[in-house]
Amino acid sequence: MDLSLPLKHWDMFAAGVWMTLQLTFLALVVGFCIALPSALALCRGSRWSPLIRSYVYVFRGTPLIVQTYLIYYGLGQFEWVRESVLWPLLREAWWCALIAFSLNSGAYATEILRGAIATTPKGELEGGRALGLSEPQITRLVLLPSALRRALPQYGNEIVFMLHGSVVASVITIQDILGAGRTLNGRYYVAYEGFVTAALLYMAITFAIVFVFRQIERHYLRHLNIQPATRKGIGPTGVGALDPAAAR
Amino acid sequence: MTRLLAAALVALAAGHAAAADLRICVEGAYPPFSEVTPDGNLVGFDIDIAEALCSEMGKSCEMVQTEWDGIIPALLERKCDAIVASMSITPDRQKVIDFTKKYYNTPAKFAAKEGAGYEATAEGMAGKTVGVQRGTIHHDFMEGEFPEAELKLYGTQDEAYLDLQSGRVDAIMADSVVIAEGFLKTEAGAGFAFFGPGFSVPEYHGEGVGIGLRKDDDDLEAAFNAAIDAIRGNGTYEAIQGKYFDFDIYGG
Numbered sequence: 001m002d003l004s005l006p007l008k009h010w011d012m013f014a015a016g017v018w019m020t021l022q023l024t025f026l027a028l029v030v031g032f033c034i035a036l037p038s039a040l041a042l043c044r045g046s047r048w049s050p051l052i053r054s055y056v057y058v059f060r061g062t063p064l065i066v067q068t069y070l071i072y073y074g075l076g077q078f079e080w081v082r083e084s085v086l087w088p089l090l091r092e093a094w095w096c097a098l099i100a101f102s103l104n105s106g107a108y109a110t111e112i113l114r115g116a117i118a119t120t121p122k123g124e125l126e127g128g129r130a131l132g133l134s135e136p137q138i139t140r141l142v143l144l145p146s147a148l149r150r151a152l153p154q155y156g157n158e159i160v161f162m163l164h165g166s167v168v169a170s171v172i173t174i175q176d177i178l179g180a181g182r183t184l185n186g187r188y189y190v191a192y193e194g195f196v197t198a199a200l201l202y203m204a205i206t207f208a209i210v211f212v213f214r215q216i217e218r219h220y221l222r223h224l225n226i227q228p229a230t231r232k233g234i235g236p237t238g239v240g241a242l243d244p245a246a247a248r
Numbered sequence: 249m250t251r252l253l254a255a256a257l258v259a260l261a262a263g264h265a266a267a268a269d270l271r272i273c274v275e276g277a278y279p280p281f282s283e284v285t286p287d288g289n290l291v292g293f294d295i296d297i298a299e300a301l302c303s304e305m306g307k308s309c310e311m312v313q314t315e316w317d318g319i320i321p322a323l324l325e326r327k328c329d330a331i332v333a334s335m336s337i338t339p340d341r342q343k344v345i346d347f348t349k350k351y352y353n354t355p356a357k358f359a360a361k362e363g364a365g366y367e368a369t370a371e372g373m374a375g376k377t378v379g380v381q382r383g384t385i386h387h388d389f390m391e392g393e394f395p396e397a398e399l400k401l402y403g404t405q406d407e408a409y410l411d412l413q414s415g416r417v418d419a420i421m422a423d424s425v426v427i428a429e430g431f432l433k434t435e436a437g438a439g440f441a442f443f444g445p446g447f448s449v450p451e452y453h454g455e456g457v458g459i460g461l462r463k464d465d466d467d468l469e470a471a472f473n474a475a476i477d478a479i480r481g482n483g484t485y486e487a488i489q490g491k492y493f494d495f496d497i498y499g500g
Contacts, residue, residue: 021364073407073410073411076411076414076415076416077410077413082414082415087276091415091416092416093400093416095456142357170358171403173400173401173402173411175401179401182382183382183383184315184402185317185318185321185383186317186382186383186387187320187383189320189324189341189344189345189383190321191318191321191322191325192321196358200315
C-alpha cells in the first residue's frame with residue numbers, strides 16, 4: 001500500500017466524489033418523484049396499476065448494471081434512436097446513468113412507499129373522515145405524513161443502496177469514485193490503492209447518510225417510541241410508559 | 249442433505265482448482281488477439297501463441313481470463329504466472345514487472361468515420377472526443393501528446409468501438425492491427441477508416457509486445473525467450489500468423 005498515490009491525485013478523487021454525489025442525489029430525487037404518485041396509484045387500484053406494476057417488476061427484477069448497459073450501449077445501436085430528438089441526451093453517458101439510476105430507484109421507492117401506505121392504520125383515515133376532511137386533504141394531511149414517516153428507515157436503506165449502486169456509472173466511462181480508483185490502479189499498475197481509497201470514500205459517505213437519517217428518524221418517529229431509554233434512573237420513558245399496550 | 253451439500257461444495261471447489269504448470273493471464277475482448285467465442289472459448293493470436301509457447305516449453309497451461317486494468321496486479325498477486333495479452337513493453341511497466349523479448353510489434357493509429365477530415369496532430373485533435381482503453385499505451389500516448397483532446401476511457405476496446413459507431417466519440421486511438429482486424433474489417437466497421445500516420449514512439453509505445461512476468465521469475469523468462477526463438481525458427485509462428493493476418497506482424 002502506497003498512500004501517497006491517492007493523496008497525489010486527490011483532485012481526481014474529489015471530482016469522483018462530486019460525480020457520485022451528484023448522480024446519486026439526482027437519481028433519488030427523480031426516483032422519488034416517480035415513486036410517490038406510483039405508490040398512491042397502486043394503493044388506490046388506479047387503471048395505471050398494471051403498467052406501474054410491470055415497471056416495478058422489470059426494474060426490481062433485473063440488475064442495475066444490465067439496465068445501465070442496455071440504456072447506454074443498447075439504445076445507441078438503433079439508427080432511429082440516434083436520429084431522434086433524445087439523442088443529444090442519450091449520447092451522454094451522464095444522462096444515461098441518471099435515467100437508469102432514476103428508474104431503478106423509482107421502482108424500489110415505489111415498493112417502499114406502497115408498503116408504508118398500505119399499512120396505514122385504518123383509524124387514522126377514519127379520524128380524518130370524521131373531521132370532515134376531503135379525500136385529497138386526508139391524503140395530504142393524514143396519509144402521507146404518517147406513511148412517509150414509517151417509510152423513513154427503509155428509504156434510508158434505499159439511499160445507501162443507490163449510492164453503492166452508482167458504481168455502475170464507472171463502466172460507462174463516467175469518472176465517479178470507483179472510476180477514479182480504477183484509473184489510479186491502471187496508471188500505477190497497483191491492485192489496492194485505488195480500490196481502498198474508493199472504499200473509504202464510499203464508507204464515509206454511507207456513514208454520513210446513516211447519521212443524518214438517524215437524526216431525522218429520531219425527530220419524526222418520536223411518536224413510535226423507537227428510542228431506547230436514555231435518562232438514568234427513570235427507566236422506560238416517554239410515550240411508551242403511557243401506552244396501554246405496553247402495560248398488558 | 250448435509251452430506252449432499254458438502255459433496256456439491258467439494259465438487260464446485262475442485263472445478264476451480266485445475267492443476268496446470270502455468271497459469272496465463274489473457275484478456276478476451278481484444279480481437280483478433282484474444283476474444284471469447286459465443287460458445288465461451290478463448291481464441292485469438294495471443295491464445296495460440298501462449299499455447300504454442302507452452303507446448304514448446306513442455307508445460308501444461310491454463311488460460312485465466314482477466315480484466316485489462318487488473319491484469320498486472322493479477323500477475324503480482326500470483327493469480328497467474330505470465331501475461332500473454334498484447335502488452336507493450338514500456339519503461340513504466342518495466343518498473344513493476346519484467347518482459348520477455350517481443351513477440352510482435354505494430355504501430356498505433358487513429359480511426360474515425362470515413363471522410364471525417366480530422367488531422368492527427370495535437371492541434372487537429374483539440375476539442376475532439378477520443379475513445380481509448382483505460383491503462384493502455386494509447387491512453388498514456390493521448391494524454392502526453394494530445395492534451396487538448398477530450399478522452400473517454402473504456403474498460404475494453406470493444407466498448408470503444410460501440411461508442412465510435414453510435415457517435416459518442418469522434419475518434420478512437422488504438423493498435424492499428426487491432427482496429428483493422430477487430431473493427432474495420434467487420435460489418436460494424438463499415439463506413440469507418442484510419443486517418444493519420446502509424447505512431448510508434450518508443451517513450452509511449454515501447455519496443456513491441458512482450459510477455460509480462462514477475463521480476464523474480466528469471467528462469468521462466470529465459471524459458472519463454474527460448475520458446476519464442478524456437479517457434480520463430482520452426483515455422484509455428486508463421487503458421488499462427490497466417491491464421492489471422494496476411495502480413496508480417498513481428499516487425500523489423
